[in-house]
Amino acid sequence: xxxxxxxxxxxxxxxxxxxxxxxxxxxxxxxxxxxxxxxxxxxxxxxxxxxxxxxxxxxxxxxxxxxxxxxxxxxxxxxxxxxxxxxxxxxxxxxxxxxxxxxxxxxxxxxxxxxxxxxxxxxxxxxxxxxxxxxxxxxxxxxxxxxxxxxxxxxxxxxxxxxxxxxxxxxxxxxxxxxxxxxxxxxxxxxxxxxxxxxxxxxxxxxxxxxxxxxxxxxxxxxxxxxxxxxxxxxxxxxxxxxxxxxxxxxxxxxxxxxxxxxxxxxxxxxxxxxxxxxxxxxxxxxxxxxxxxxxxxxxxxxxxxxxxxxxxxxxxxxxxxxxxxxxxxxxxxxxxxxxxxxxxxxxxxxxxxxxxxxxxxxxxxxxxxxxxxxxxxxxxxxxxxxxxxxxxxxxxxxxxxxxxxxxxxxxxxxxxxxxxxxxxxxxxxxxxxxxxxxxxxxxxxxxxxxxxxxxxxxxxxxxxxxxxxxxxxxxxxxxxxxxxxxxxxxxxxxxxxxxxxxxxxxxxxxxxxxxxxxxxxxxxxxxxxxxxxxxxxxxxxxxxxxxxxxxxxxxxxxxxxxxxxxxxxxxxxxxxxxxxxxxxxxxxxxxxxxxxxxxxxxxxxxxxxxxxxxxxxxxxxxxxxxxxxxxxxxxxxxxxxxxxxxxxxxxxxxxxxxxxxxxxxxxxxxxxxxxxxxxxxxxxxxxxxxxxxxxxxxxxxxxxxxxxxxxxxxxxxxxxxx
Amino acid sequence: xxxxxxxxxxxxxxxxxxxxxxxxxxxxxxxxxxxxxxxxxxxxxxxxxxxxxxxxxxxxxxxxxxxxxxxxxxxxxxxxxxxxxxxxxxxxxxxxxxxxxxxxxxxxxxxxxxxxxxxxxxxxxxxxxxxxxxxxx
Numbered sequence: 001x002x003x004x005x006x007x008x009x010x011x012x013x014x015x016x017x018x019x020x021x022x023x024x025x026x027x028x029x030x031x032x033x034x035x036x037x038x039x040x041x042x043x044x045x046x047x048x049x050x051x052x053x054x055x056x057x058x059x060x061x062x063x064x065x066x067x068x069x070x071x072x073x074x075x076x077x078x079x080x081x082x083x084x085x086x087x088x089x090x091x092x093x094x095x096x097x098x099x100x101x102x103x104x105x106x107x108x109x110x111x112x113x114x115x116x117x118x119x120x121x122x123x124x125x126x127x128x129x130x131x132x133x134x135x136x137x138x139x140x141x142x143x144x145x146x147x148x149x150x151x152x153x154x155x156x157x158x159x160x161x162x163x164x165x166x167x168x169x170x171x172x173x174x175x176x177x178x179x180x181x182x183x184x185x186x187x188x189x190x191x192x193x194x195x196x197x198x199x200x201x202x203x204x205x206x207x208x209x210x211x212x213x214x215x216x217x218x219x220x221x222x223x224x225x226x227x228x229x230x231x232x233x234x235x236x237x238x239x240x241x242x243x244x245x246x247x248x249x250x251x252x253x254x255x256x257x258x259x260x261x262x263x264x265x266x267x268x269x270x271x272x273x274x275x276x277x278x279x280x281x282x283x284x285x286x287x288x289x290x291x292x293x294x295x296x297x298x299x300x301x302x303x304x305x306x307x308x309x310x311x312x313x314x315x316x317x318x319x320x321x322x323x324x325x326x327x328x329x330x331x332x333x334x335x336x337x338x339x340x341x342x343x344x345x346x347x348x349x350x351x352x353x354x355x356x357x358x359x360x361x362x363x364x365x366x367x368x369x370x371x372x373x374x375x376x377x378x379x380x381x382x383x384x385x386x387x388x389x390x391x392x393x394x395x396x397x398x399x400x401x402x403x404x405x406x407x408x409x410x411x412x413x414x415x416x417x418x419x420x421x422x423x424x425x426x427x428x429x430x431x432x433x434x435x436x437x438x439x440x441x442x443x444x445x446x447x448x449x450x451x452x453x454x455x456x457x458x459x460x461x462x463x464x465x466x467x468x469x470x471x472x473x474x475x476x477x478x479x480x481x482x483x484x485x486x487x488x489x490x491x492x493x494x495x496x497x498x499x500x501x502x503x504x505x506x507x508x509x510x511x512x513x514x515x516x517x518x519x520x521x522x523x524x525x526x527x528x529x530x531x532x533x534x535x536x537x538x539x540x541x542x543x544x545x546x547x548x549x550x551x552x553x554x555x556x557x558x559x560x561x562x563x564x565x566x567x568x569x570x571x572x573x574x575x576x577x578x579x580x581x582x583x584x585x586x587x588x589x590x591x592x593x594x595x596x597x598x599x600x601x602x603x604x605x606x607x608x609x610x611x612x613x614x615x616x617x618x619x620x621x622x623x624x625x626x627x628x629x630x631x632x633x634x635x636x637x638x639x640x641x642x643x644x645x646x647x648x649x650x651x652x653x654x655x656x657x658x659x660x661x662x663x664x665x666x667x668x669x670x671x672x673x674x675x676x677x678x679x680x681x682x683x684x685x686x687x688x689x690x691x692x693x694x695x696x697x698x699x700x701x702x703x704x705x706x707x708x709x710x711x712x713x714x715x716x717x718x719x720x721x722x723x
Numbered sequence: 724x725x726x727x728x729x730x731x732x733x734x735x736x737x738x739x740x741x742x743x744x745x746x747x748x749x750x751x752x753x754x755x756x757x758x759x760x761x762x763x764x765x766x767x768x769x770x771x772x773x774x775x776x777x778x779x780x781x782x783x784x785x786x787x788x789x790x791x792x793x794x795x796x797x798x799x800x801x802x803x804x805x806x807x808x809x810x811x812x813x814x815x816x817x818x819x820x821x822x823x824x825x826x827x828x829x830x831x832x833x834x835x836x837x838x839x840x841x842x843x844x845x846x847x848x849x850x851x852x853x854x855x856x857x858x859x860x
Contacts, residue, residue, distance in 0.1 A: 162816055234813045234840065339726070343733075355737075363748060370752050371759065382756035383776060385827075392748070525812065527790050608816045626814065630788060670791070672813060 001055055002067060005146040008052035009096075012103075013136040015045045020129035027122035035122045039110045042125060045132060046103040053100050056093070056145055060086055065152040069093055069145050075156035079558050085169035086159045088176075091308070092145035097173060098289060099135035101180040102128070105209065109184050113205050120202055123191035131183055134315050138308060161587045161606045164557035167227040171220055175247055178217020179285035182254060184209035186282035189275045193326045196333040200265045203274070207261060208697060210278075214254045215693040221247050222686040233609035233624040235523070235674045237682065240389045245368040246291040249361050250284035253277055256357040259407070263347045266412060268337025272327065273354070275334070279323040284361075286316050342414040349410055353403045356396050363392040394449050398456060401511055404504045405460040409467060427462035434458030447519035453511055460508035464501045471498075491695065499696025503689050510685025517620075517679035529668040537675040539621065542568045546627070547583065548663040550656045555610055559585030561602060561655075563627040563662055564610070565669055582612035582625040582671070597640035602655060603629055615680055622674040631667045632658060757827055762797050763804035769830035776827045777806070777835055783820045797824060797835075807833070812840035819844075 019041035026034030059067050060083045063076045073086040073093070087093035106128040113121050139145065163169065185206040192202040224244065225237035238244060257277040263270050290312040327334070340348055366373070367384050375381040409423040435455045438444040444451045468487065471494075475486035491498040522537035533542045547564040554562070564583025570576060589605035596604050614621040635658050643654045760775045769775065777797055782805050785796035792811035798804060800823070808826055818824065823845040828837035 233816060339730075359744065366748055366752060370756065374753070374756060378753075381759040382753075383759065384752050384756050388751065388755045391751070525791065606817065624813075628788065668790075 001059065001064070002146040002148045005052050005055045006140075006144060008048045008055070009136060009140050009144070009146070012045050012048040012052070012099075013133060013140050015041050015048065016129045016133040016136055019045065020126045020133065023122040023125035023129065027119075027126075032118075035118075035125070038122065038125045038129070039114060042103065042110055042129065043107050045129075046100075046107040049096070049100040049103045052145075053096060056087055056096065057084065060084065063156065065154075065156055066148045067145075068147045068149060071149070071153055071156040073157065073159050075158040077558060078156075078158050079164075079556055081166070081556070082159045082164055082169065082558070087145075088172045089159060089163055090145075092139070092143045092147070094172065094176070094292075095135055095139050095143055096145050098176050098180060099132055099139065101173075101177055102132050102135065102183060105177075105180055105184055106132070106187075109188075109206065109209055117188075117191075117197075117201055117205055119195040119197055120188060120191035120205075123194045124187040127187035127190045128183065131187075134311075138311060142308065142311070157590075158558070158587075161557065161559065161585065161608045162231075164555075164608070165227050165231045167223045168231065171223040171227060174216050174220030174223060176220075176289070178213050178215075178220055178247075178254075179250065179289055181209055181213025181216060182250060182278070182281050182285045184213070185257070185278050189278045190323065190326065193275060193330045193333075196330065198271055198275075198330065198333045200261075200268075203261045203265060207258075210254065210258060210261075211693065211697055214251065214258060215690065215697070217247065217251045217254065218686075218693075219690055221251060222683070226683060229622075229679075230611050230613060231609070233611065233626070233672065235611075235622055235624065235672060235676075237679075240364075240367065240386045242368050243288075243292050245364045246284075246288040249364055249368075250281045250288060252357045252361040252364075253281040253284060256354040256361075257281055259350045260354050263350050267347055269340070269347065270351070271334040271336060272331065275323075275327055277354075277358075279320070279327070283316060283320050283323075286312075286319065290316065344410070344415045344420070346407060346410045346412045346415075349403055349407045353400065353407060356399050356403065360393055360396045360400075363396070364389065397511065398449065398452055401453065401456045401460060401508060404507055405456065405463045408501055408504060409463055423463075426466055427459050430462035431455050431459035443520075447515075450515040450519040453515035457508045457512045457515075461505055464505045464508075467501055468498075495698055496696050499692045499694075499698075502692030502695055504692075506685045506688030506690075506692055508685070509681050509688055513678050513681030513683075513685055517676040517682070520677045521679075522675040524673045525670065526673070527668050527670045530666045534671075534673075536673045538572045539675060540570055540572065541623075541671075541673060543669070543671070544568050544579075546663050546666060546669065547581065548659045550659040551652075553585075555585065557585060557608070559587050559608070561586040561659055562610070563625075563629075563659075565625045565627075565671070567623065567671075569614075569621060578614055578621075580612040580614060580621070580623050582623045583610045584608065584625060584627055585610055596636060598644040598651070599639045599655060599658060600636045603632065603636065617678070617680055617684075619675055619677045620679045622676060624672045626670040626672075627662070628667050628669055629662070631665050632662060635661050762799050762806045763802060765806050765830055765835065766804055766833075771831070772829060774827060774829055774838075775835070776825060777808070778823070778825050779805075780823050781818070781820050786820055793818075795820075797826070806830075806835055808835045808837055810837040810842055812837075812842065815842060815844040817844045818842065 019038040021038075022034045022041060023038035026032065026036075026038060056067075056069075058064075059070050060074055061080070063070065063074060063078075063083070065071050069087065069090045069092050073089045074083050078086065088097050106125075110121070110125060110128075185202075188202040188206045192198050221244075224247070228239070229235065229237040257274065260270050260274055260277060264274050290308070340351075342348065367389050371381045371383045374383075405427065406424075411419045411423075415423075432455075435451070435458075438451060438454055444454060468490070471490040472483055472486045475481050475490055476483065479486070481489065524534065524536040526534045528534060528543040530543050530545050533540060535541070544566045547562075547566060549562040549564075551560055552562070553559055562583050562585050564581055567580045567582070569578055569580060584607055586603055586607045587605040589601040609624045609626075612623045639654050639658060643651060646654070757774045757776045760769075760777055762777065762779045765775060765777060779797040779799055782796040782798050785794075785805075785807075787794045789811075792809075793814050794807065794809055796805040796807045808828070810826060810828075825843040825845070826835065826837045827841040828835045830836070
């Protein structure tokens with residue numbers, strides 16, 4: 001099976017190279033059949049990679065321990081869900097996933113454009129084929145996922161326990177789909193530049209892919225944040241870690257791109273900017289893929305040093321230099337078709353939004369790479385922390401949310417005072433009312449940035465609400481529909497537009513959660529014995545009793561031992577009572593490892609926090625526990641001395657007794673408790689953004705119609721040219 | 724106003740803002756930065772009151788759990804020079820003897836008094852670096 005898989009990858013590499021050659025030859029000589037052949041080669045590539053991926057999945061499911069990556073990241077006793085998803089925790093597996101997604105995206109876009117854009121498509125095919133060939137070459141020559149052991153070990157390492165969380169396993173494919181997706185508009189931008197067809201065609205053909213990429217990447221980032229919040233024991237969702245930053249940067253420039261291409265479509269402006277943005281986005285996506293594995297920046301995500309540094313950096317440099325040269329050579333073809341008429345117009349708001357997004361990206365880039373920059377300049381490596389990032393990103397985020405309210409409704413070209421009044425009078429009034437209400441009724445004024453953010457969120461939501469209200473009103477007046485019917489039809493008929501509005505509302509909600517939870521969180525780290533009580537915010541927490549479970553794996557992660565705590569929580573008014581059960585899973589260290597002997601190894605392997613959260617729209621109550629196992633050292637030593645020679649089943653009984661000892665000896669434990677107001681709105685907002693993006697992506701009746709008409713037009717053109 | 728002049732003014736304003744922002748960025752990053760250091764660098768010459776970001780490996784047998792955190796020693800990645808660390812706050816899940824850690828703090832009396840919650844543990848190598856000669860390919 002490994003041989004078949006390796007063959008798939010090798011043949012895939014040849015296929016990708018053939019596609020590049022055939023596409024270029026076909027484009028140069030004008031022979032359509034070669035271009036068609038290159039497209040079929042890309043379809044075949046997708047087929048080969050799906051096969052290779054499928055083989056690898058089978059190997060994981062059947063725990064084929066002759067394959068090295070299965071041994072590295074799985075084992076026979078790994079739960080099935082984590083067997084299926086274990087592949088992308090390895091470098092080899094993640095490379096294969098990257099190129100698999102690329103081949104699928106490429107096949108999809110080439111099929112969608114098979115009858116259009118005959119000049120651009122061959123070059124785009126060549127670009128996509130080159131990217132695929134690069135990743136396949138890495139897979140074939142450096143990091144083959146099908147490397148085998150001559151003598152398979154008896155058991156695999158199992159998946160890193162920290163990664164055993166559903167969000168964590170869906171997170172990488174989502175991020176990668178985002179990274180990979182941006183290669184499609186990039187490839188078409190290159191094609192457009194080469195052929196000097198720098199109008200809006202390439203944008204129209206790939207906008208859907210850019211939006212898909214943006215959606216996946218954003219969703220992936222959200223899942224990562226959710227994982228951090230609900231799995232790691234620190235209670236935060238964002239730490240400005242280099243790898244987090246690396247995923248955010250292409251998302252920011254991608255967001256800028258989605259907005260600025262509208263200006264090019266409508267007004268024929270910003271052409272240089274748009275191609276530069278998509279090049280930047282793609283390069284940042286490559287950088288993001290690379291950073292996770294490179295180890296050049298110290299990050300929790302740095303999974304040890306990799307051998308891929310030099311080829312990856314060379315590829316990124318080649319993409320960057322090549323694109324730059326291409327843009328410079330084609331500057332004459334990128335001349336703008338019109339000028340900015342007024343600063344008070346939608347295009348100027350979009351330009352401003354682009355500048356802010358790119359600034360945020362630059363700030364993050366500078367901060368992320370500061371260790372390398374400072375070492376290059378001063379010779380000593382230094383780094384900047386979260387406060388540094390926050391001091392820049394907070395004000396820029398406020399401006400962004402403001403623009404998210406203005407952009408969708410301000411007029412193109414030049415907004416008149418009447419237009420401004422009509423669009424913004426009510427939202428500004430609502431924002432002002434929000435501000436007054438916040439000042440009068442809540443302690444929001446304690447944090448000025450948060451206060452401003454709440455006001456701006458009110459503004460954005462009011463703008464979106466007003467648009468929906470007016471649209472529904474118009475339909476009711478014209479068609480006499482009932483409000484719900486009018487709303488559904490309104491959105492269904494203009495999915496792009498209303499999808500965009502929903503995304504903006506979601507972003508506003510997300511920032512509502514960010515602002516409220518970061519400024520008004522109550523945190524307490526405290527050590528308690530059973531029966532003791534502490535106060536956090538408006539809550540009283542009582543440590544009722546410890547829990548200890550042996551071979552009773554309730555979180556489905558395959559941990560044999562779990563220690564935890566039962567806590568009773570009530571608020572000071574006494575109208576809210578609940579029980580929380582945070583715990584910690586213990587995975588055994590490998591056989592014979594550790595100074596703690598036969599029984600100690602079960603407590604000395606990896607351990608992971610199982611956070612307990614009481615989710616709520618108004619606030620989350622979040623708890624993590626660090627059990628103190630010092631009291632078990634004595635019993636473990638005694639067991640090692642007396643029972644190490646017993647058969648396995650008897651040892652299990654001894655182990656169960658040690659575990660039970662924790663529950664009876666009522667030790668103290670350290671708890672971290674967070675009361676985070678409105679943090680749930682981050683996830684709700686993220687969900688709304690996803691919904692809006694899906695709305696905008698759903699094919700409209702109009703698009704189908706246009707496709708049919710354009711086909712007819714094309715056929716008519718062909719027949720006319722023959723006549 | 725002449726539109727060309729107007730554009731020029733806009734461009735100048737924009738460039739100025741960009742330059743100011745860039746200047747602030749460069750200045751604050753250098754002034755707010757924490758210097759990276761290895762245990763031997765800190766043992767040899769640590770300025771009092773200055774914040775450092777220590778990188779190294781947790782010394783075997785040095786971890787001592789406390790009520791509010793943990794005390795341990797960090798040694799050079801290759802070498803034996805070690806510095807004790809006094810840390811309070813959340814101990815990351817993968818934290819263990821022999822693991823590579825990053826921790827920030829100030830040196831007082833030969834000990835790194837770590838900032839709260841500043842401990843970062845790199846992902847365990849067990850799950851990534853098992854390539855020691857056993858692969859056949």
